[in-house]
Amino acid sequence: MDLVKKLQQVKDMYDEKGILTIYLSTDQTSNDQQKGEWKIRLKNGLKKLDEYNNLSSIENCKTFKNVQRKALDAIKSIQLELPRGIVLVAFPNGDIYLKKLQLQVENEFHWEKKPITKQLEKIKSNYPKEGILFLQKENVYMIETSLAEVTQEYSFELEVESNDWKQYEGLAARERKASGASHRDKFEQRLDANKLRWYKQLSDEINGKIKQNSIENLYLVGEKEIVSEFQKMLNIKKVTVIQKNYANLTSKQMIDQIVAS
Template sequence: MKESEELQQLRDHECESGCLTIYLNTNQAQVDQKKGEWKIRLKNGLKKLEEYLESSSSDEWNGYKDIRKIAEEQILNAQTSLPRSLIFVGSAKGEWTLKKLQVTVENDFRWEKRPVLDQLEEKIDKFPRTGILLIQKQDVVAVETSLGEVESESVYSWDVESEDWKMYQGSGSSDKVGPAIHKDQFDQRFDANQQRWFKQLASKIQKKAKKNGWNGVYLVGSPDQTSEFEKQLTLNNVEVVKKNLTKLKSHQIIDELFAS
């Protein structure tokens, strides 16, 4: 689901009896989170809301208690594979959504008529759907990311026999390579045909970017490869990163590019 659709669904999540919104920082890499302090913050945040609602109507009070129980259960169930943060939105009617994020948020606990989406909207603006292309001459790794998460991975490998790029889809695709060819022979052919071959791939990438709504693209690799590939792209918001990140996993590449 695209972010705009997901946001709209949350905006429509109105409840007169009340909506619970929780932003919870669960980033285990932070010093103050090493011993599971997020559990204490969760407990204290919900307790403060409970104290605030003690004088509310019985319907609102009971609605809060019910959705609070669901929130605690769902958040605690997520602790076996904790992301950097969690966002929980639930209504007194029992409808709820739990979103895991690989970007950090500020702890916040709110009870309103509508979900409080300011932080989520801010993160979507800061970490929009983006393409990352690792240019490796014969192989180009494409990573699609949104909100700091890996949405998809694929590898475009140059096939010498068909003289076209073949795409391998999936999380293990970065381990796939094209057919073996003598390096000197390939380098000579590649140098002679680089512009034409990159132009073929750029066309495929641009179709993918348009279809999936990329906000921009990062070209990562050696200066000569990234510069040449950039010439073949007509996309907006293209940023060239002249680094060798091929030994990093996709989520590590995202961390490197979007470090904040």
């Protein structure tokens, strides 16, 4: 379940015994994290909560320790594949919500009767659904992203013989091989005469996906001339043009450089 839906579920939950909320930075690319400092911060953050609960009722302290143990087990289960940050909400009945984020988070530890979702809501607001369009003469790649993660990928390949774009989906979308020389020659001969019609045809498809999937921001990457033509045909207010060559990057690497940087 995605963050938006889960946030709506957990934000109004209540438990008299207490609910544990953890925001933990685990970014291994950060200089202060490469020696496992996240483990120390996790230990110290939970220790402070434990000390606080020791001053309250014995029953409350017992509940906290049980929830804490289950939370630690959940975090340890993913320690070999740590993202940049994690958000965890743990309940006395044993339910746990753990979200791995490819984004930085501020370290926070809470033991309250309701989940503390303020930072989660801020993250959701700062990182709406976005799209990246990588435009080439014969191929257009579209990456949909939420919270700096790939949610969907599409590839549109122009077939000169049929005067139409063929769509591919999923991970295989960016594994298409470049066309042969004879195909490119034929394409170049017909490009000037047909490019506006071809781009308009594809832009209608892209605009449909933007509307259907509630994409708020769009990044256009590619050759200046193609990007300029295509931008005029898009029905979205927030467009950022990036003039760099990302041809050799994976979708995740593109997102890391464009969205999460």
